[in-house]
Amino acid sequence: MHQVFHSGILVVPGPVAALGERCPSEPRSARFEMKFGRVVAAAVLLTPIPFIGIAEPAAAARTHTVSIEGTLVVGNGGHAREFLDIDARVNLTHTSPIRHPQFEICANDEARGVLLFTLTLNRFDEVGVTPVLYLYEGSSCGTRDLDATASAERRLIPLGGNRTWSMVAKNDEFLSFDVAQADFTVTQGVGIDEGQPTEPSHMVARRIHLLCIPRVPCHKTDEAKVEWVDEANNETGYEVRRTRIDAAGNISTEQPVRLPSNATTFTSVDLDRNSKYCYQVRAVGTGGRSDFTPVSPTAECV
Numbered sequence: 001m002h003q004v005f006h007s008g009i010l011v012v013p014g015p016v017a018a019l020g021e022r023c024p025s026e027p028r029s030a031r032f033e034m035k036f037g038r039v040v041a042a043a044v045l046l047t048p049i050p051f052i053g054i055a056e057p058a059a060a061a062r063t064h065t066v067s068i069e070g071t072l073v074v075g076n077g078g079h080a081r082e083f084l085d086i087d088a089r090v091n092l093t094h095t096s097p098i099r100h101p102q103f104e105i106c107a108n109d110e111a112r113g114v115l116l117f118t119l120t121l122n123r124f125d126e127v128g129v130t131p132v133l134y135l136y137e138g139s140s141c142g143t144r145d146l147d148a149t150a151s152a153e154r155r156l157i158p159l160g161g162n163r164t165w166s167m168v169a170k171n172d173e174f175l176s177f178d179v180a181q182a183d184f185t186v187t188q189g190v191g192i193d194e195g196q197p198t199e200p201s202h203m204v205a206r207r208i209h210l211l212c213i214p215r216v217p218c219h220k221t222d223e224a225k226v227e228w229v230d231e232a233n234n235e236t237g238y239e240v241r242r243t244r245i246d247a248a249g250n251i252s253t254e255q256p257v258r259l260p261s262n263a264t265t266f267t268s269v270d271l272d273r274n275s276k277y278c279y280q281v282r283a284v285g286t287g288g289r290s291d292f293t294p295v296s297p298t299a300e301c302v
Helices: none
Strands: 005-008 009-011 043-046 048-049 062-076 080-092 100-109 112-122 125-138 148-152 155-157 162-170 179-188 201-210 220-229 237-245 251-253 256-260 265-271 276-283
Touching: 009 162, 062 100, 062 112, 062 125, 080 112, 112 179, 125 162, 125 179, 155 220, 155 251, 201 276, 220 251, 220 276, 237 265
Parallel strands: none
Antiparallel strands: 005 009, 043 201, 048 201, 062 080, 062 179, 100 112, 112 125, 125 148, 125 155, 148 162, 162 179, 201 220, 220 265, 237 251, 237 256, 237 276
């Protein structure tokens, strides 16, 4: 067992109640004694149990920018070939997760190539890409006479990732040389955050009991350390809210404490030893505030 002796205090790991109780009873402190002249010091550091919120991994406000870059070429036999440079940006969000961008070009007013995409954003922030290449041939560029189709399997692109395709649709009729070819790369950018930031996850609260050594100055109240995972990239700060449940069962919620952006820890001081304290954390941005983690003010207590 790992023990730390610092400033006259022995800190020893100990258990806590299982997560899920409204406000678990404080476990019995394990007792350890250490002879230090005629002085005995003991303390218990409660082992943290994380609160893991169940939520979408990304906020609905995040805009995922999908870039499509490449070329679309259409040939009408040996008579003409036309090229289209593709350089497009498509935005997806969790409230509008599906788009169908389309690109087309016509050669010699007879053969027309159409490249159609189905883009879908899933809850893991992956973009699914399904491209289909169509070749039409007729007496004008507006013809609906479909001569050939080339399809590709759906691929998933994570944040910051990309995939490349090369597709060909050819007319297999005798003495027909019409063809459409598409070569392109699809990239999912990190995204632009608009609106409220993503709520933090994996929040942990743990309480530290400090039993003082006689004639050695120390605080006679407890402390609590709160930790969480920063899930947002557009927050301007974090807020930690503390709720107290006294020995009589009275509940009082305090005003949140403001912390800077990218903060992942907070130390709560002056905890009365006869009271329980519960904690919540939320991200704050220019577009609003995220939900608290956990949602209930009395779900994570120490």
